[in-house]
Amino acid sequence: MQADKRLIVALDVNDMNKVCEIVEALGEWVAFYKVGMELYYSVGVTVINYLKSMGKEVFLDLKLHDIPNTVAHAAGILTGLGVSMLTLHTGGGPAMMRAAAMAVAEKAAELGIPRPKLIGVTVLTSINENEWTALGHKTPVADQVVHLAKLAQGAGMDGVVASPREAALIRRACGDNLLVVTPGIRPVGANQDDQNRIATPAAALAAGATHLVIGRPITAAPNIAEAARKVIREMAESGLKF
Ligand SMILES: O=C(O)c1cc(=O)[nH]c(=O)n1[C@@H]1O[C@H](COP(=O)(O)O)[C@@H](O)[C@H]1O
Numbered sequence: 270m271q272a273d274k275r276l277i278v279a280l281d282v283n284d285m286n287k288v289c290e291i292v293e294a295l296g297e298w299v300a301f302y303k304v305g306m307e308l309y310y311s312v313g314v315t316v317i318n319y320l321k322s323m324g325k326e327v328f329l330d331l332k333l334h335d336i337p338n339t340v341a342h343a344a345g346i347l348t349g350l351g352v353s354m355l356t357l358h359t360g361g362g363p364a365m366m367r368a369a370a371m372a373v374a375e376k377a378a379e380l381g382i383p384r385p386k387l388i389g390v391t392v393l394t395s396i397n398e399n400e401w402t403a404l405g406h407k408t409p410v411a412d413q414v415v416h417l418a419k420l421a422q423g424a425g426m427d428g429v430v431a432s433p434r435e436a437a438l439i440r441r442a443c444g445d446n447l448l449v450v451t452p453g454i455r456p457v458g459a460n461q462d463d464q465n466r467i468a469t470p471a472a473a474l475a476a477g478a479t480h481l482v483i484g485r486p487i488t489a490a491p492n493i494a495e496a497a498r499k500v501i502r503e504m505a506e507s508g509l510k511f
Contacts, residue, residue, distance in 0.1 A: 272300035273504055275474070277328050278497070279303040279452070279484030283311040285319065292323060294493040298501060301353070303328040303482055317350050327352040328450075328482075332390055334358035337368035344387070345372040352385050354450075356430060359389035359417040366424035386428060386448060389421035394432040394453030397465040410466070411435050415442045422447050430482075432466030433473035440477035452482040456500060459486040470500050471507040 278299050280288055288308070292299075302325050304316055309331060320327050329352040333340045340357060347355055357369055370387055377384035391414040392401070401410050414435040419442055421429050428448025431439055436449050455467045462485055473481055483500060490496035 272298055273501055274301050274326065275478075275480050276497075276501060276504060277301045277303050277450070277480050277482045278487055279305060279330075279482055280308050280316070281305055281484045281488070283307055285312055285315060288312075288316055288319065291488055291493060292320070292325070295487075295497050296494075298494070298497050300324070301326045301328065301480075303330050303484075305330040306332070314350060317352060321351065328354040328356075328388075329385075330354075330356045332356050332358055333369070334361045335365070337361075337365040340365050341368035341372035344369040345376040348373045348376040348382075348385055349380060351382055353383075354386045354388055354428075356388050356390055359391055359421045359426075359429070363420055363424040366421060366426055370425035387426050388428045388430055388448065388450055389417065389424075389426040390430040391417040391421070391435075392431070394451075394466045395463050400465075411438055415439055418443050418447065428479070433468035433476055433478055434466045436473060436476035436478045448479045449477055450480040450482060451478040452484075454481045454483045454486070456486055456496075456503065470503045474504060474507045 280302050302320055304327060308316055317327055329347060333343055373387055374384055392410050398410060414431050415438050418429045418439045422443050428450055430450045432453040433451040436451055439449050451473045453464045453467045454470055454473055456469055470481055487493060487496045
């Protein structure tokens, strides 16, 4: 059985024992893991090296957001870790994104390693329309997500993070070459938790997502392996491949 690399399991835990428990339970079914702030700030590069030693791909999600110079240097350093994907906030602006893209390309060339894909976070999937309005925005969330996706594409990002609710709009606006990474995935019957703009795995793929990021519906399930298998079956049955 070959793992479906469109599935990225988010390891939102804070110690290596829990990481090993999840990765061992999922075995060959999952080949791509996301390391976010909680885990990276807890154990650092240890987890990256562990996942690579297990033959897994790593999405390092530290959501860089600062002035261009700072983000470019940070992105260059993270490139040296040999991960497949890195995130930054599109809200940092086009100059920040362009500087990061250049730094990543230069560092990868210098080290002779593949360039990690740079993924721009648009509007967090936890934000609903009420919160969005409270933040002072006048246009609907979806319009802003599409606007940021176009900006990210123009600034050299390989993809964007958005909710599955906006995936189809992004596809229409940005074409087929942009990666559309969607968290906010909730299989039927799963807890919504703190996510607001959500959809099922099949609906996200049908809307044009290239990757599904799923954490708690799998990692907090009573049977982690069974929860993952259910998602993988749903993905396979959707039959769509971007
Ligand atoms: O960048 C992300 O990965 C991200 C962006 C976003 O808008 N929403 C979002 O949930 N995420 C991440 O995706 C994961 C979702 O986890 P669950 O809600 O447990 O499935 C978490 O690790 C979040 O940090």
